[in-house]
Amino acid sequence: MSSPPFKPDHPVLLAVIGGAHGIRGECRVRSFTEDPLAIGAYGPLFDEGGNRYTVKAVRPQKAMLLVRFAEVADRNHAERLNGTELFVERAALPEPEEDDEFYLDDLIGLAVETVAGETVGTVVGVHNFGAGDILEVGPEGGRTVMIPFSEAAVPTIDAERGVLVVEPGAAGLSDAEPEEGEDEAEEATGGGDA
Incomplete structure (x- = not known):
């Protein structure tokens, strides 16, 4: 049996x-x-x-x-x-030896906020579809978002607070702001539409 x-x-x-x-x-x-x-x-x-x-x-x-x-x-x-x-x-599994080492599964459940301190959501999953690790973040309302797990997108993991800090631009959470002067130059030339 x-x-x-x-x-x-x-x-x-x-x-x-x-x-x-x-x-x-x-x-x-x-x-x-x-x-x-x-x-x-x-x-x-x-x-x-x-x-x-x-x-x-x-x-x-x-x-x-x-x-x-x-x-x-x-x-x-x-x-x-x-x-x-x-x-x-x-x-x-053995516990990580260094303070900055962790298992990817240990990220699940961490709160996610921007570098400015704005709440994004909570890590609900970690995936790898072949091009690198991706964090799936669930906001309080709405659909989950995928964030690349890179140093540029996730500059800080604060284990003591249980918070993962993301840079919105690198994480794909916001559109890049036009550099200062781009809008004025576009207006002076009649805009960008032909």
Whole structure:
């Protein structure tokens, strides 16, 4: 009899299965850990359904890993796992060693304000679609907004206050103001419309 699915209380995404490799059930895996080969160092991994994946063996292959899971017996099973996200309970991860280090998932729930102190909302998600990390911020009313997680857009993270400070222009929250004198020059030449 198999054990019931396990749902982590505070799941942290560690990897995504990218498909099958070979005929014995090995999976191509994209790891998000600092040391990709440490993917199995935090205990068993779980998918969104609570199914367990125990790393038996791992080896590098170009930009991916080849992983053998105890629960995956053959290629057919490995093929069905393509795109499966693998999580670990947050408590299984070590605490950051430096004051300015953190896990991206720890940003969820932080308040967001501009450098001028205006409230923007709260971080509701952290995404990476391949071009860098993006923060999803939910304002008190209205739709969520996406902010690039870069030093220009997010110059300060105040962990003590639980606040993430953004620069509106770099974060894409406001249109760039015309430089002083641009409006007058445009008026003097008859405007910009032809």
